[in-house]
Amino acid sequence: MPEQTRSTVTSPSSTSRATSPGRLPIGTTRGSVAVVGGYVVPVASEPIADATVLVEDGVVTAVGTDVVVPDGVRVVDARGRWVLPGFVEAHAHMGVWEEAQGWAGEDANEMTSPDGSALRAIDAVNVEDEGFRDALVGGVTSAVVKPGSGNPIGGRTVALKTWGGRTVDEQVIRHDVSVKSALGENPKRVYGERKQLPSTRLGVAAVIRKAFVDAQTYAARRDAAAAAGEPFERDLGKETLAAVLAGELAWDQHTHRADDIATALRLADEFGYRLVVNHGTDAASIADVLAERDVPVIFGPMFTARSKVELRDRAIENLGVLARAGVRVAITTDHPVVPINFLVHQASLAVKEGLDRDTALRALTVNPAQFLGLDDRIGSLTPGLDGDVVVWSGDPLDVTSRAEHVFVTGTEVYTWDADARGGLGAGRVRERGERFDA
Known part of the structure; x- marks a missing residue:
């Protein structure tokens, strides 16, 4: 998938670590990313076409069509894709x-x-x-x-x-x-x-x-x-x-x-x-x-x-x-x-x-x-919740669609490799502690 950058790219290896177990798990890498141009389905609210999901320091901070992406935040082009919460x-x-x-x-x-x-x-x-x-x-x-x-x-x-x-x-x-x-x-x-x-x-x-x-x-x-x-x-x-x-x-x-x-x-x-x-x-x-x-x-x-x-x-x-x-x-x-x-x-x-x-x-x-009382953290693309975002190639309820980019608390942890072969193995999972800029 094409990817744009604004100013410098923030790599997972340089992101901060959580210090409050009430907000994120200790040791979890908190990333920042803007997923732009996709068909965004927040689930807790109505879908938005050509929208941006902004995650900063592991947390969703904005969802909409007029989101301003701060300098230094990685931008992922989601045009033609569906964007949903994990x-x-x-x-x-x-x-x-x-x-x-x-x-x-x-x-x-x-x-x-x-x-x-x-x-x-x-x-x-x-x-x-x-x-x-x-x-x-x-x-x-x-x-x-x-x-x-x-x-x-x-x-x-x-x-x-x-x-x-x-x-x-x-x-x-x-x-x-x-x-x-x-x-x-x-x-x-x-x-x-x-x-x-x-x-x-x-x-x-x-x-x-x-x-x-x-x-x-x-x-x-x-x-x-x-x-x-x-x-x-x-x-x-x-x-x-x-x-x-x-x-x-x-x-x-x-x-x-x-x-x-x-x-x-x-x-x-x-x-x-x-x-x-x-x-x-x-x-x-x-x-x-x-x-x-x-x-x-x-x-x-x-x-x-x-x-x-x-x-x-x-x-x-x-x-x-x-x-x-x-x-x-x-x-x-x-x-x-x-x-x-x-x-x-x-x-x-x-x-x-x-x-x-x-x-x-x-x-x-x-x-x-x-x-199970977890909706203050997960379950929708809502500002204040964890930045768990998945970019799908199409409607996820279409069995031919696949998860192309998976972000956990703003850090990309899985990406689909279109050039790879082998079904389930045709993707990259970020190893713990690994630099993962792709």
């Missing part, structure tokens, strides 16, 4: 369920106790997993990495950039986003094979219910001790569930069947936490209930076979049914169940099967960010 994968396991590593890279499920509330996904994330590179190829710049679904309570999730550092800590958007929980076949199978609680659906619900009752008691005693100035012994698991009860963390509920979703709603009513349905294979059959209660659904993965009984009603058109009923939806690959770079292609197929295209783009961006 996509957000709301439910992934990259780094904790590594590709091509077998047993050595399988750390998503600690299935030695049904209550994993003390566990944290970040402690198992390997940023060298190929899934992070695949994400950039598909225009995905942020992902919420979650424990697996083997336990009724799986542990805390973490929101990450898909590029940014030699360690996972340098890619963190937010350490504590939600707690992963599972209903249905998975925990029933894991513990049923061992002939221990929970081996039935009612047992799974009982484990979750008891854990929350214990957390309520713990929080009351903790607060009373604090008020009296007395010492109190901490319990990491109960601290996690107390944070869910206080509304500080969302409750990410793995569930497929409608009856399991009903159980999720029942538990949320009992304890008053913020519920987000994950997968929701059969959610369309109770779409009106979910819409009335404003419970969002992270739908998918879609590119799978009906590999177990609770997936028998899997249908891509269900996403459109949910959206038309008024349910707020996001889309997931459940990477590596479906490769994360196929996230946008799932949206494309959902549009083919009846999902409104504007809703499809929101389901890849602002919706997942809102569901």
Whole structure:
């Protein structure tokens, strides 16, 4: 793609480093760039033709047709291209369920106790997993990495950039986003094979219910001790569930069947936490209930076979049914169940099967960010948010379009090489610490 410069070019190697973990991850390279002349889809507002997106020091500062580009800022010519925010994968396991590593890279499920509330996904994330590179190829710049679904309570999730550092800590958007929980076949199978609680659906619900009752008691005693100035012994698991009860963390509920979703709603009513349905294979059959209660659904993965009984009603058109009923939806690959770079292609197929295209783009961006409390950082091209920008060769919902330039906090981290060959390999991912002026 042709590129213009004004005054000097600011290379990533000379950009400043973040000093405030509240604004950007420590160690993340913050760049400045102006993407000019493209068809800009901010998602949170109306598309703008022949527009400029200006990112300064890693943050979007202006979007529009009359943006003045400061001297010294790199200018990327996006004429004839589409410009969107980086996509957000709301439910992934990259780094904790590594590709091509077998047993050595399988750390998503600690299935030695049904209550994993003390566990944290970040402690198992390997940023060298190929899934992070695949994400950039598909225009995905942020992902919420979650424990697996083997336990009724799986542990805390973490929101990450898909590029940014030699360690996972340098890619963190937010350490504590939600707690992963599972209903249905998975925990029933894991513990049923061992002939221990929970081996039935009612047992799974009982484990979750008891854990929350214990957390309520713990929080009351903790607060009373604090008020009296007395010492109190901490319990990491109960601290996690107390944070869910206080509304500080969302409750990410793995569930497929409608009856399991009903159980999720029942538990949320009992304890008053913020519920987000994950997968929701059969959610369309109770779409009106979910819409009335404003419970969002992270739908998918879609590119799978009906590999177990609770997936028998899997249908891509269900996403459109949910959206038309008024349910707020996001889309997931459940990477590596479906490769994360196929996230946008799932949206494309959902549009083919009846999902409104504007809703499809929101389901890849602002919706997942809102569901999990990350929309103050990511999800749209809005001044003040992170400068995660993707230049597409055309409409991203057209399966022939590709991500040509991917910027994370203003730093170009992936570029398509038209002269290269080899499909997924025909692109350049910026190595950590590498000069990347192309």
